[in-house]
Amino acid sequence: AQTVTQSQPEMSVQEAETVTLSCTYDTSESDYYLFWYKQPPSRQMILVIRQEAYKQQNATENRFSVNFQKAAKSFSLKISDSQLGDAAMYFCAYKGSNYKLTFGKGTLLTVNP
Amino acid sequence: DTEVTQTPKHLVMGMTNKKSLKCEQHMGHRAMYWYKQKAKKPPELMFVYSYEKLSINESVPSRFSPECPNSSLLNLHLHALQPEDSALYLCASSQEAGLAGGANTGELFFGEGSRLTVL
Numbered sequence: 001a002q003t004v005t006q007s008q009p010e011m012s013v014q015e016a017e018t019v020t021l022s023c024t025y026d027t028s029e030s031d032y033y034l035f036w037y038k039q040p041p042s043r044q045m046i047l048v049i050r051q052e053a054y055k056q057q058n059a060t061e062n063r064f065s066v067n068f069q070k071a072a073k074s075f076s077l078k079i080s081d082s083q084l085g086d087a088a089m090y091f092c093a094y095k096g097s098n099y100k101l102t103f104g105k106g107t108l109l110t111v112n113p
Numbered sequence: 114d115t116e117v118t119q120t121p122k123h124l125v126m127g128m129t130n131k132k133s134l135k136c137e138q139h140m141g142h143r144a145m146y147w148y149k150q151k152a153k154k155p156p157e158l159m160f161v162y163s164y165e166k167l168s169i170n171e172s173v174p175s176r177f178s179p180e181c182p183n184s185s186l187l188n189l190h191l192h193a194l195q196p197e198d199s200a201l202y203l204c205a206s207s208q209e210a211g212l213a214g215g216a217n218t219g220e221l222f223f224g225e226g227s228r229l230t231v232l
Contacts, residue, residue: 032212043225052219099144100161
């Protein structure tokens with residue numbers, strides 16, 4: 001079974017600074033997707049960024065980028081120029097061939113003004 | 114329209130009540146999901162529907178009964194719940210249940226959730 005591990009239960013960052021959230025996963029599959037989802041206190045889960053395992057190039061979306069290391073099974077999220085609105089719970093998630101989206105336990109990000 | 118709409122947003126029910134949670138999407142997605150989420154925890158998968166057929170039941174107690182009347186609607190019928198069933202219930206949809214292919218991005222779109230309290 002696939003597992004997703006987020007080793008940082010909580011992180012904090014100063015506004016305008018950069019923060020990196022860690023995620024590792026375990027799988028025997030070669031084809032899969034990885035996601036970072038954000039869940040603000042208002043609770044709706046929204047997609048931050050997506051990475052296809054077959055793509056070597058790291059995904060970027062504006063201030064958000066990932067460092068995808070397939071051999072190491074690592075998928076970290078970098079948030080640049082952090083904003084107050086980035087404060088949320090961030091979940092790393094894995095989707096393989098079995099229809100399931102497997103979530104890590106989450107990292108609660110606080111942004112300090 | 115990239116929305117998944119869930120109703121009601123809040124529900125309080127007694128242990129003997131029967132109620133239903135509803136979910137609707139108009140994105141043409143063929144996979145729909147129910148998740149249960151406790152405070153400060155990740156969502157836990159309950160059910161997956163693919164092309165209106167139940168594909169995954171994660172050993173959910175029978176007091177939760179899912180229904181997919183058509184490709185746009187997903188219901189979760191609740192009966193004889195326990196206080197420990199109090200949680201946020203999230204509905205989600207995706208283009209397909211399996212891995213992405215073609216224009217399928219694999220992404221799940223989530224609704225805002227229904228906050229359930231069982232007294």
